[in-house]
Amino acid sequence: MQSLGKKGTATRQAILESARLAFTQAGYDAGVREIAEKAGVTAMLVNRYFGSKEQLFEEVVEATLAAPGILTQELMKNAPDMPTLCRDIATALVAKTMPQATPMDGFLILLRSANNAQATAILRKKFEAHFAQPLAGLLPGSETPQRAALFLAVIAGVQVLRQIVEMEALTEARPEYLARYLEALFSVLAAEQKS
Numbered sequence: 646m647q648s649l650g651k652k653g654t655a656t657r658q659a660i661l662e663s664a665r666l667a668f669t670q671a672g673y674d675a676g677v678r679e680i681a682e683k684a685g686v687t688a689m690l691v692n693r694y695f696g697s698k699e700q701l702f703e704e705v706v707e708a709t710l711a712a713p714g715i716l717t718q719e720l721m722k723n724a725p726d727m728p729t730l731c732r733d734i735a736t737a738l739v740a741k742t743m744p745q746a747t748p749m750d751g752f753l754i755l756l757r758s759a760n761n762a763q764a765t766a767i768l769r770k771k772f773e774a775h776f777a778q779p780l781a782g783l784l785p786g787s788e789t790p791q792r793a794a795l796f797l798a799v800i801a802g803v804q805v806l807r808q809i810v811e812m813e814a815l816t817e818a819r820p821e822y823l824a825r826y827l828e829a830l831f832s833v834l835a836a837e838q839k840s
Contacts, residue, residue, distance in 0.1 A: 657694050659684040664705045669750045672757030673702060673764035702758075703767050709751045710775045715741050715800055721779050727835045730783065735827035738800055742807045744816045752804050772797065786837030795834050803827070 663684035667675035677698050681688040695701040713719075715737045724730035741749060755772075758764035781793035807815040815823070 656684075656686060656690070660686060660691055660694055660701070661705060661708065664701050665709060665750060668702060668705055668758065669753045670757070672754065672759075673761040674758075677701075699763055699767070702764060703771075706751070706754060706767055706771045709754060710771055712751075714749050714751060716776050716780065716796070718775075718779065721783060724783075727783075727785070728832065731831035731835050732824075732828050734796070734800075734831055735824045738803055738827055739820045739824045742804055743820070744807070744811065746808070748804065748808045752801070752808075755801075756805070756809070784835060788838070792834045796831060799827070799830055799834075 660680065664675070664680045667680045667683065677688045677691050680701070681691045684691070691701065695704065716734055717737075720733055720737065721730065724733060740746075755768050758768065776797055777790065777793045780796055781789040784792055803815070806812045
């Protein structure tokens with residue numbers, strides 16, 4: 646990418662921030678004109694910096710998923726063993742989905758964009774690269790991609806039912822109990838299965 650200069654870099658960042666907010670609120674259905682207006686630029690300038698709405702969405706998803714969340718690169722790299730990783734993921738999941746916590750942007754973008762084929766293709770690619778593949782690389786034994794995907798399914802399911810649907814059994818549960826049950830689920834997924 647060519648050097649944008651200070652003003653160009655600031656403009657590009659304003660567009661990205663506006664797009665992140667728009668995609669978090671409306672998913673992929675957010676309009677380029679709305680994104681541009683909130684960034685204080687024209688839609689033509691958005692296209693000049695990003696080429697297309699699809700490319701803008703991909704950059705927003707990339708930046709959003711790179712931010713600290715539940716299953717972070719640091720967590721996966723620094724866990725000394727599988728039991729610790731399972732415990733740390735469970736603890737992070739419970740903490741990040743507390744009833745008073747705001748749902749994470751990456752999760753909201755995923756949830757609100759799931760009805761769009763272009764968006765889900767981008768999300769699938771990015772979730773694979775950021776979470777599924779690194780986690781599968783840590784798991785012992787066979788069927789690691791499937792088991793890593795199940796980790797992600799449990800994480801997403803807890804986010805939906807605890808933060809969006811607000812199931813009482815999850816919102817009113819004591820955090821230490823939820824963490825213990827989740828750790829047990831993750832431990833089953835992390836264990837090498839004997840045939």
